[in-house]
Amino acid sequence: MKAIVYDFSVPKYVAAKGLGRYFPSLYYGKPSALKLKEVQPPSLPGLRWIKVKPILAGICGTDMGAIFYKSSPALTPFTSFPSILGHEVVGIVTATGPAVTRVKPGDRIAIDPFISCTVREIDDPCPACQAGLHCLCRHSGSSAGLAPGMIMGFCRDLPGAWAEAFVAHESMAIPVPEQLSDRLAVLIEPLSVGLHAVLRHPPQAGERVLVIGGGMMAFAVVAALRLLDIPCHVTHYCRRTFQKEMSLKLGTDKVVQNKKELEEDLLTIPSTGKYQPLIGPSVYTGGYDVVYDCVGTRQTLHDAIHVTRDRGQIVLVGAAGTVPALDWTFVWAKELSIHGSLGYGKEKWQGEELSTHELLIRLLLKHPGYPLEDLVTHEFPLEAYQEAIKANADRGAYQSVKTVFRIFDPSVPE
Ligand SMILES: [Zn+2]
Ligand SMILES: [Zn+2]
Structure with a gap:
């Protein structure tokens, strides 16, 4: 399958830091850390894992930070590469492990990309995860269950959604109600x-x-x-x-x-x-x-x-x-x-305690017609990733807010 692989290396970093201003291709062209490649499709790594076919996958500031080497080096212990980028996604579940209960094949889902103790399948979750604040998981720098990483796409063992398929732990699935369009669902994250x-x-x-x-x-x-x-x-x-x-x-x-x-x-x-x-x-x-x-x-x-x-x-x-x-x-x-x-995590709102995603979806359903889809300003196929990165980097020239990859179109019969 096709995927956009990110492979950080110190020589590429040094070259881009020194000359990237003059040769932007050092950031996202041939000599950069980013490449469209043919890779082996992933298989389910465990009983509670699911396979997903992405419809739309967004490009986010964190991805741009990695591509343009702007992220603080302080976070490097909490990443591991090579990996496939992409953590904002709406897609269709295509396969489920035998112990999966939350979703079934054919379901349309968004993804919570943070790697929690549950995703690492750690029996005794850390205090942050126990409190429902899984984004602050204390195991993000450890190799328990998976290589170090805070989110999907920035972890060697959990490649992301800029690909024709990816796998996720079932706890990462956010079922999308049918009232929400794909272009809105890709913005859930x-x-x-x-x-x-x-x-x-x-x-x-x-x-x-x-x-x-x-x-x-x-x-x-x-x-x-x-x-x-x-x-x-x-x-x-x-x-x-x-x-x-x-x-x-x-x-x-x-x-x-x-x-x-x-x-x-x-x-x-x-x-x-x-x-x-x-x-x-x-x-x-x-x-x-x-x-x-x-x-x-x-x-x-x-x-x-x-x-x-x-x-x-x-x-x-x-x-x-x-x-x-x-x-x-x-x-x-x-x-x-x-x-x-x-x-995100657990929120207190109007006397209730619930997950940020739950609250968001409830609010979106309560405000139909609120023009959030307009924030998705650009769609590109994976093959055009260099232009997609450019469109996202040069907001003024492209008038871009959220640039996404269109990986498959459910309205077109295969
Ligand atoms: Zn992001
Ligand atoms: Zn944790």
Whole structure:
């Protein structure tokens, strides 16, 4: 079968880091870590495993981080390669092991790609998994059951969905109700990440919220705020006009596209003030109650720290790594709280405790017609993976939000 294999090596890394700026093919062309290959189709590795034929599989920021070598080296103990990338997927179950009870062949499912103690088939699960927070599994660096890895596609023993077939543990299956289209179902994974981020610190009614970023994560956070029907005022800071239009369609109250517009919006919040330090950019008193930074660069972290009110909350959704020269003054001088957010897990919502995916699917069914499918802006066949990567990297030129691989089309008879 065809698959996009990612094989990290230090020489490729060094070449791309040195020259990738001039020769982008060092990242995703012939000499890169990424290759479309003919590989052996996977077979079921255990009694509780299932085989899946992907329909659509998304490209995510984590994949781009690996392809462009931007992920922090701090995470390398929690990955193992070579592997097949791809962890956002909707597909059809084609085979099941004899002990599988959750799904049957023919079922349409999305996948929870995080590798938990259950997936590793560890009898005595770690405290994180016991608490339902499997994304924080303490075995992700171990070789128990499977090679090290936090998610499918980043684990040598659990190749991902950029392929004509993949296998998964039955606990990873998320059955998709028939009301949800394939294009919506392929977003279940990233939308769950946005929902979990919002629930790390949900705004109160009437609060002012800022969402920073123009990528899928920012839209997933905006969507979560609206799907949860939280009556808060949402400002979305994204640069491009197509992002602005998308955001307004999803129900953002205000979109700001540059520093000046952000400051104008900030100063509409009662009791905010602007001051000019001896050197450097303006500083403010007051500000947004909750800020979701869905980018995680020096600039966005700077903005988040500077425009959050005293005792306000910052949720770090973007995968920030080493951030040079960040001024932390207002973290203590305004007693800010910064919450990290990873994946999903168990949520408390309106007196109930349930998984993020369960809550998301319930909310999606409650809001039919909410235009989330529009976030899937580009579809490519696996063969066109180099252009797919380009479309995802150059959001401005392609006007892309979520780029996906179309691996098979259920409406076309085989
Ligand atoms: Zn992802
Ligand atoms: Zn665990």
